[in-house]
Amino acid sequence: MYICPMYTSELIKGTLKTIILNLLKERGKMYGYEITQTVKEMTKGKIQITEGALYPTLHSLEKKGDVGFEKEYLGKRVRKYYTLTDQGEETAQAKVNEFADFINTMKYLLDLEPKMGNA
C-alpha cells in the first residue's frame, strides 16, 4: 500500500504505526494530509505514505485508543486533527524502542557495522 520511491513496501510494512505515533508525539495534533506531507518533507521524498494505508491505520489506532481527535469544521468540510492519548504515548515509546532494537539486531545480523575492538 505504500508508494515509496526508495524502499520496497516489504521493508517498510509494519513501521507505519511507529511513524505516525512518533510524529504525533513530536508535533502534537496533525491531520491526515499534514502527516503525509511532513513525512515526505522530512525524508526528502524517500518515504511517501499513501492515503490508502494512512487512513485505515489511523482508524485502527483510534479504535485501539492510541490516538484521539479534535474536529474542525471548515464550511462543508470536517478536518480531523489527531492527537496522542496517554496510552498512545506509551505505545509510541514502546514501538520506537522495539524498532531501535530491531535496527541494531539487523545491523549485527547483516554485518553492516562490524564490531570494533575485537580485531
Added chain:
Amino acid sequence: MHKITEDEIDFILDDIKANGVVIEDLQYNLLDHICCIIENEKSESEEFKEFYRKVVPRFFKKDFKEIQEETEVLLTFKNYYAMRNTLKIAGIASAILTVLGAILKTFHLPGAGIALIMGGILFSLVFLPLVIVLKFKDEESKTDKWVFSIGFLLAILITLGIIFKLMHWPYANIMMFSGLTTFVFGYVPLYFITRIRRPELRFNTIVNSVLMMACGGMLYALQDLGYSKKTTNDYSVYYNYIDESKASITNANLMLYKKMDTSKTEVVLLRNQTKSLDHLINEIKQSLDAKILRKNGEPKNNRLHRQKGVHFTKDGFYKSKDELSFNDLKSAVTDYNIFISKHGTKDRQIDIDVLSENEPIYNVLVDILNQIQLQIANNENALLNHWG
C-alpha cells in the same frame, strides 16, 4: 492557490460515497485530504474535474472501496491473535469432550449427554465459525474462500442437526437431512471441480473428496434407518396376540349369550354398552387410519411405518374438529364406566387418563385402543359368567 467551492466539495463527497466508502469518518477524512491536495497542488490553469481525476488514483490500486475494506480489516482483525487462540482452545476442548462423551456413552456412564452436547456446541458454534472467519482472512484465492466457507457452514448445520437429534429437539431431521444432502451431492462435487484442475492440489483433492464422500455418504445412509425385520416381527406377533385373544373372548361371549336368558334388562344393557363402545373404537381406528393414509400415503406393508405420524395425533385425534375425536371417546367411556361400576368392581372401569395425559403417537394410540377393546370383551365375559 485554488479556492475550493461548495459545489466542488459536494462533487467530491458524492464521488467518495458512490465508490463504496461508507464509514462516515473515513468519508470526511478523504474529502479533506483531497481538498488539501487540490488547494496545494493544482495550478490555476488546470480544470478542477480533470485535476481531480488525476489525483484520486493516488489513493488506491483499483477503487476507493479498497481503503474502506482495509480499514474494516484492520478494525475487525484487531483481535486476530485472540481469535486464533480461542480457535485452538475450542478445537482441543471440543475434541476431548466429544471423545469423552462417546466413551462414557459406550459404557453407559453418567455425563455422556452433557459431554457430547458441550463438545458439539463448542465445535459447531465456536470452532467452525472462527475457522470460517480466519479462513476468509488468510486464504488467498477467492474461490477457495467461498468453497471452504460453504463446507464449514454445512458442517455447522449437520453438527447442530446431530445435537438436536441427540436432545430430541424439533427440526433435527430437517437440519441433518438438508445438510447432508447438500454436502454429499452439492458440496463434494463443487470441491472436486474447483480444485482438480490445479496440478499441485490434484492428489490431495482426490483423497479429500473420497473421504468426504465416504463419511457424508455413510451418515446419509444412517439418516432414515427403518426398523429391523426382527423388531417388526416382534410387533406383529404382539398385535396378533391381542387380536386373537380378543376374537376368542368375543366368541366365548357369544356362546354365553346363547345359553342364557337374553331378555333380562341388565344383559341387554351389557350387550348394548359393549357393542356401542367397541363399535365406536373401531370407527375411531378406521378414521385414524384414513387420516394418516391421506397424510403419509400408502404404508409400506407394516404398521410401524406409520410411526411417521408422530405429530399427527394431536390434530388428528385430540384436537380433531370432526366426529370421532378424543372427546367422543371420553364421553362414551364415561357412560360405560357408570354402567360397569353398578355391576362390577372398580378395577373393571376403563382408564383413559393415560391417553389424555401423554397424547401418544399413532402406533401407541392404536395399541391402547386395542387394549381397551380387549378389556371391554373381558369385562363382558366376566359379567356373563357371573350372571350365568
